[in-house]
Amino acid sequence: MENNKMIEVTDLSKDYHVVKKEAGLSGAIKGLFKSGKQTIKAVSHVDLSVDKGEIIAVIGPNGAGKSSLIKMMTGVLTPTGGQVLINGKDITKNRKEVVKNIGVVFGQRTQLNWDLRLGESFELLRHIYEIDRDEYEKNLEVMDEILGIKEIINKPVRQMSLGQRVKGDLVAAMLHSPEVLFLDEPTIGLDVNTKFALRKFIKEINRVNKTTIVLTTHDLGDIEELCERLIIINHGKIIEDCNLLDITDRIAPYKTLVVEYYDDENIPTHENSTLDKVEGNVARYRFMKNDITAAALIAELSNKKKMKDVAIEEVGIDEIIRIAYGQ
Amino acid sequence: MKNAKIKCLLHTLAHYIDVTICHIRMAFLMIVEYPSNIAGWMISNPIQFILGFATIKFVVEQFGQINGWTYGQLAFLYGLSVISHALSMIFFVQGWFMGFYVVEGEFDRYLTRPLGVMYQFFFTNINIFGVTDLIPGILVFLYGCVESNFTWSIAKVICILLMLIGATFIRGGLYLCLGTTSFFTKSTMDFGQYTQEIMDKTTLYPLSMYPESMQFLLTYLIPIGWVSFYPISGLLGIDSGQTYGLLASVITLLVGLIVLAVAGLWFNYGLNKYESAGN
Numbered sequence: 001m002e003n004n005k006m007i008e009v010t011d012l013s014k015d016y017h018v019v020k021k022e023a024g025l026s027g028a029i030k031g032l033f034k035s036g037k038q039t040i041k042a043v044s045h046v047d048l049s050v051d052k053g054e055i056i057a058v059i060g061p062n063g064a065g066k067s068s069l070i071k072m073m074t075g076v077l078t079p080t081g082g083q084v085l086i087n088g089k090d091i092t093k094n095r096k097e098v099v100k101n102i103g104v105v106f107g108q109r110t111q112l113n114w115d116l117r118l119g120e121s122f123e124l125l126r127h128i129y130e131i132d133r134d135e136y137e138k139n140l141e142v143m144d145e146i147l148g149i150k151e152i153i154n155k156p157v158r159q160m161s162l163g164q165r166v167k168g169d170l171v172a173a174m175l176h177s178p179e180v181l182f183l184d185e186p187t188i189g190l191d192v193n194t195k196f197a198l199r200k201f202i203k204e205i206n207r208v209n210k211t212t213i214v215l216t217t218h219d220l221g222d223i224e225e226l227c228e229r230l231i232i233i234n235h236g237k238i239i240e241d242c243n244l245l246d247i248t249d250r251i252a253p254y255k256t257l258v259v260e261y262y263d264d265e266n267i268p269t270h271e272n273s274t275l276d277k278v279e280g281n282v283a284r285y286r287f288m289k290n291d292i293t294a295a296a297l298i299a300e301l302s303n304k305k306k307m308k309d310v311a312i313e314e315v316g317i318d319e320i321i322r323i324a325y326g327q
Numbered sequence: 328m329k330n331a332k333i334k335c336l337l338h339t340l341a342h343y344i345d346v347t348i349c350h351i352r353m354a355f356l357m358i359v360e361y362p363s364n365i366a367g368w369m370i371s372n373p374i375q376f377i378l379g380f381a382t383i384k385f386v387v388e389q390f391g392q393i394n395g396w397t398y399g400q401l402a403f404l405y406g407l408s409v410i411s412h413a414l415s416m417i418f419f420v421q422g423w424f425m426g427f428y429v430v431e432g433e434f435d436r437y438l439t440r441p442l443g444v445m446y447q448f449f450f451t452n453i454n455i456f457g458v459t460d461l462i463p464g465i466l467v468f469l470y471g472c473v474e475s476n477f478t479w480s481i482a483k484v485i486c487i488l489l490m491l492i493g494a495t496f497i498r499g500g501l502y503l504c505l506g507t508t509s510f511f512t513k514s515t516m517d518f519g520q521y522t523q524e525i526m527d528k529t530t531l532y533p534l535s536m537y538p539e540s541m542q543f544l545l546t547y548l549i550p551i552g553w554v555s556f557y558p559i560s561g562l563l564g565i566d567s568g569q570t571y572g573l574l575a576s577v578i579t580l581l582v583g584l585i586v587l588a589v590a591g592l593w594f595n596y597g598l599n600k601y602e603s604a605g606n
Contacts, residue, residue, distance in 0.1 A: 016602065071603055076438045078599045100441045111436045115357050127349045128440055130342060156360075 005088075006180055006212040007050040007073065012082035014043040014068045014236075042068040044236040045082070052179070053210040055202070057223045060233035061325055066216045067184060069233065073214065074104050074182050086180060100129065103173030107185040110169050112157045118168050119153045122175060129176035136175065142208075143171050146201045163194035170198065174205060181205070183215040187222055199225045220317045232324050240324055244317075249289075251323050252315035257285040257297055260309040268304035273297060281308075346442065347450055354455045368459045376409050376463040379531065394535045399474025400563050401532070406468025407487070408530040408555040411494035413460030419499030420454045423519030425506030430515045432604025445594055449499075475563065483562060486576035490558035493576070496583030497554050498526065500590035507590070510597030530555040535567065542568075553582045 020036035021027060043065045050056055060066050071077040073084050075091045075098065084091045091098045104111075112121040126136050144150045147167045157165060166186065173181060183202070187195045203226060205211045217223065223230060223244065230247060232240035240247060256276065261267065264281040273287035287297055294312050301307070358365055383405060387398045396404070421428070428434060428448070437447040471477070505518040534542055534556035546552040553575075560567035561575035571578060 067603075071435070074439050076435045076603050077601070095438070096441045096443070099439050102439070104439045106435065109432065109435070111439075113353065113357075115360050116353060120353055120356060124346075124349050124353060127346050128442060 004051050005049055006052040006054070006086070007048070007214070008085040008088075009046055009048040009069075009073065010082055010085075012043060012046045012048075012069070012072060012084060013041065013080045014065075014072060014077060015080045016040045016042055041236050043072065046236075046238055048231065048238065048241070050212055050214065052212055053206065054229060055206055055213040055215070055227050056229045056231055057227040058214065058216045058231045058233060059218070059223065059321065064233045065236040066233055068236075070182055070184050070214065070216055074102060075099055100176070101179050103176070103178040103181045105166070105169045105173045105181075105183050105186055107166060107183070107188045110157070110165055111172055112165065112168055114158050115156065117154050117156050118149075118160075121157070121168070121172060122153070125172055125175050131176055135177075139175055139177060140171070143174065143201070146204055147171060147197060163190050166190060166194070166198065170201065174211075177209065178211070180212045180214070183213065183217075185216055185218065187217065187219050195219070195221065202226055220321070224317055232321070234325060247324070248315065248317075248320055251320050253290070254286050254288050254315070255294065256313040257287065257294060257301075258311040258313060259283050259285065259298075259301060259307055261305055262308050266305065268301055270297060270301055343442070343446065347453075350450050350453050351455065354453050358455065365456070365459075368456050372459040373463040376460070376467070379527075380405055380463075380467050383532070394533050395565065396533050397475060399471055399476070400565065402467050402471030403475050403477065403563065404471070404533065404555055404559050405531050406464055406466070406471050407491070407559060408494075409464030410461060410468060411491050411498060411554060412526065412530070413457050413464050414491065414495040415498035415502070416457030416460055417454055418457075418495065419449055419502050420457065420519075421449050421452060422499065422502030422506040423517060423522065425503075426509040426512075426515040426517060429509040429513060429601065430604065434598070434601055435603055438601075444598060445503075445591060477563070482573060486558070486562060486573050490562075490576040490579045493558070493579035493581070493583030494530075494554040496587045497550060497579075500583070500586035500588075501549070501551075503587075503590040503594055507594045507597040510600045513602070526551070526554075533560075550582050550586060553579045 016039070018038050018040060019031065020038045021031055046069060058066050058069065068077060072079050073086075073091070075084075075095045078092060086098050087101060089098050112118060113124070122136075122140075125131075126133075131139075140149065147170070149167060149171050152160065152164050152168065155164070157168065160168065170183075170186065181202075186202075187198055190198065199222065202213060202215075206213055213226075215222065215226070228244055230240065230242060230244050231238055242250075257273070259282070261281045261283070264278070267275070267278050267283050269275050270285065270287075270292075272292040273285040276284040276286045278284075285297065285301070287294075298307075298310055380402070383401055384398065387393060387401060392398075393401060434444065434448075437444045437451070440447065502518075502522060505522060509516065529537075529545055529551045534545060534552050537545070542552065546557075557567055557569055557571070558576040558579045560569070561572045564572075567575075569575065
């Protein structure tokens with residue numbers, strides 16, 4: 001059980017010191033003599049543990065501390081307090097050893113050489129991670145099947161579309177078969193097809209290699225497609241750490257039944273639901289999942305008035321997250 | 328146990344050499360990618376130093392000597408100094424652009440790879456264009472050897488090699504020290520030009536032409552005197568106020584190692600303050 005823990009974050013904090021600046025020239029001059037240092041707690045006392053083979057999404061509004069958290073987990077930032085263990089080893093103390101076992105993609109920047117063909121960047125990584133040629137070819141073959149990377153391997157990175165570049169970065173991060181993959185907003189700015197391919201790839205490596213994946217995103221599709229577990233961060237703290245289904249049940253345990261009648265006279269009500277809104281001949285009933293089933297509600301309502309059409313709406317993940325951020 | 332440790336060390340060394348070769352290969356590929364750049368550098372760099380040397384020639388012809396240094400000896404000093412400058416440009420020039428690396432969050436990439444950050448910082452973008460600076464350096468040096476009737480011996484060849492390594496380290500260490508301030512200031516301030524000016528004014532000419540307080544400063548506090556003046560005085564048998572003779576080259580190497588080590592510690596301290604670039 002013990003060695004099943006891939007990532008263990010304990011009491012992790014990161015403070016930034018910023019000099020508070022006053023407006024205008026007089027403010028700037030004042031600042032020279034009296035520096036109003038301010039401490040910003042980007043991440044404060046976070047505990048988190050991720051099992052081998054899990055995919056988790058870390059989400060939160062801009063500036064909530066997601067990036068700082070991921071950057072500490074990948075060894076980029078030195079924590080102000082606390083520690084990050086990857087496979088039992090402290091990343092701050094054994095950086096060189098630990099990073100051999102992680103892959104990182106920061107969606108908004110690239111680790112590829114801008115001026116050269118993609119293959120040259122892969123070749124460099126092959127040397128850096130000491131991957132032997134057979135294993136390298138084999139890995140590339142597998143990744144080519146989903147991402148079609150060989151089509152672009154001879155293209156200079158500067159001539160690539162964003163989608164091609166992100167694919168290249170993802171392959172670059174996986175060449176050395178790391179056990180943990182960190183993805184910071186991997187699908188940002190990508191088209192539907194590329195997003196689809198990327199998600200498929202992520203699911204596939206998770207399934208085949210049992211790669212543990214930590215991703216941050218603003219794309220709710222990523223979360224619905226990829227993750228069972230959701231970490232919501234705000235003001236540097238984890239405010240939710242839960243299963244995707246659980247949070248839906250807890251934050252929004254209701255559904256909405258939309259009924260279209262033939263006319264707008266005598267719209268019926270039902271004691272187990274609230275009539276949310278009536279627009280002409282269309283009525284919206286909100287009901288708790290525990291109080292009544294959708295089928296029963298439809299049956300009972302249709303006894304009272306003849307229906308033309310019905311639809312059931314569930315609360316979307318975006319609504320749930322919006323509510324969670326607001327807490 | 329000890330054997331295993333040595334084996335591990337050798338493996339690490341071989342790994343770094345392997346990656347370095349890979350970086351150099353990529354640097355060549357990049358030059359081929361932008362061929363017009365080479366033409367520009369090939370022309371402008373040599374001209375810069377040849378003109379500089381022509382200025383010395385003019386001064387010496389007017390006054391005969393500078394502080395007891397003949398024309399040939401000055402060429403010898405100037406040439407070797409340009410050579411160590413060129414070497415520092417090849418291996419350590421990134422120190423000049425540290426501010427850019429810090430502000431743009433370029434260290435993220437180095438920190439997530441299993442190699443030393445300082446190594447990656449200097450060698451990922453190894454500047455093989457610096458070779459263009461070597462050419463005028465070697466030409467002026469050889470000219471100086473002939474003009475000053477320099478007598479060669481194996482000991483002197485070794486001394487020249489040692490002092491060149493030491494001088495390159497001193498330069499590189501100083502670039503790194505200045506650059507590291509960017510971790511604290513978080514500004515893109517580029518120290519390149521200032522460093523170049525200071526280095527040129529203090530290493531291309533004999534240090535003895537400056538006031539004594541200045542010489543003291545440049546010997547003990549910022550050891551620029553060891554980049555060219557002291558070791559070359561030793562090689563040419565000129566009295567520099569220090570009586571080390573050929574040994575001065577060995578001291579240069581030691582000073583170089585110390586400066587680079589101090590710079591490395593300072594750099595690693597700064598790296599802890601690295602904040603990446605927000606997104």
